[in-house]
Amino acid sequence: MANxxxxxxxxxGDVVQVSGAVQDISENHKEDQIYVMTTKPYFNLFQNNPYITDVILDKRLSKLNLIYLYSLMNSIKKYKFSKVYDLQNSSRTSFYKRILFPKADKTIWCSTETTLPEGITKKDFDKDSVLSRFDHQLKSSGINTNHTMKPDFSWSAADISEIKKNYELDKYIILFPFCSPHLTSKKWPYYNDLIILINEKFENKFKVVTAPGPNEIEEAKNINALCVLDNGKALNISQLSGLIKESSFVVANDTGPAHITAHLGSKGIALFGSHTTPFKVSIERENFKAIQAPELSKLSAEKVFERVSEIIS
Structure with a gap:
């Protein structure tokens, strides 16, 4: 048995997408112990993943913090890992490789860097879709990939029966009009107009709700929808997954909740401007589609509602 x-x-969104890859790694290492190293926001979530043995916390403090770096590297070395699957593929994790396995090839350290196709630059490789890159990375390292291209995030969904009872939710549509403060180009501005159309055209058949993150609760007051919280606090990721899984439809900007919806198999649409493409972020699924516009400010509520009506029926 190896670690x-x-x-x-x-x-x-990246954590959601990696679900299939983690499952494939686990199924190809049936006799081994699978550990995930992640950051605080996703520590508890990964602990609920049935394909993982345990979770290691990386606080991601500055690389100049030598005391922390020394402690983390020593902690990792104690596990005597026989193989590392770097699914973050960042400058930080490349830095970790140089410390832990400086001469390792793809048989020891599986990353974009060690599995890059011959004759292809990383810049060109990164133009491919997220899931295709994971698929290539794992296959190049000897993993049979049955799930990487079709992640299943249903393991994450918590029982939200009490929350539904408190808010009297039966049939409901969830809107995610939020985005990171430094990514405002992802924000579609006409959610309140869409709410009017939903209520009028569907004759109040559905409740319209939002589920803001911890830093979005104040912003949610500007949206004319029911704000779903857990005792005044934002839902955790597992509760959010449960809420999305039992929804009738989701409309979201290109953010984490959109990826949750896509990989839960739930119905919905994501709204894209010119910042990236639905193909590159691997978001379209059988029940989840995308609308892309050169400028989100020119994508009308009527156009979005038309797509909602087509898919929800």
Missing amino acids: ILVIKHGSL
Whole structure:
């Protein structure tokens, strides 16, 4: 029995997408112990993943913090990992490789860097879709990939029966009008107009709700929808997954909740501007589609509602 390390620091959408890859790694290492190293926001979530033995916390303090770095590297070395799957593929994790396994090839350290196709630059390789890159990375390292291209995030969903009871939720549509403060180009501005159309055209058949993150609760007051919280606090990721899983439909910006919806198999649409493409972030699934516009400010509520009506029926 060997110890295997998977590295995935974030973000939420990336953590959702990596579910299939983690499952494939686990199924190809049936006799081994699978550990994931992640950051605080996803520590408890990964602990609930049935394909993982345990979780290691990386506080991601400055690399100049030599005391922390020394402590973390020593902690990792104690596990005597026989193989590392770097699914973060960041400059930070490349730095970890140089400390832990400086001469390792893909048989020991599986990353974009060690599995890069011959004759292809990393810049060109990164133009491919997220899931395709994971698939290539794992296959190049000897993993049979049955799930990487079709992640299943259903393991994350918590029982939200009490929350539904408190808010009297039966049939409901969830809107996610939020985005990171430094990524405002992802924000579609017409959610309140969409709410009017939903209520009028569907004749109040559905409750319209939002589920803001911890830093979005104040912003949610500007949206004319029911704000779903847990005793005044934002839902955790597992509760959010449960809420999305039992929803009738989701409309979201290109953010973590959109990826949750896609990989739970729930119905919904994500709204894209010119910041990236639905293909590159691997978000479209059988029940989850995307609308892309050169400028989100020119994507009308009527156009979005038309797509909602097509998919929800």
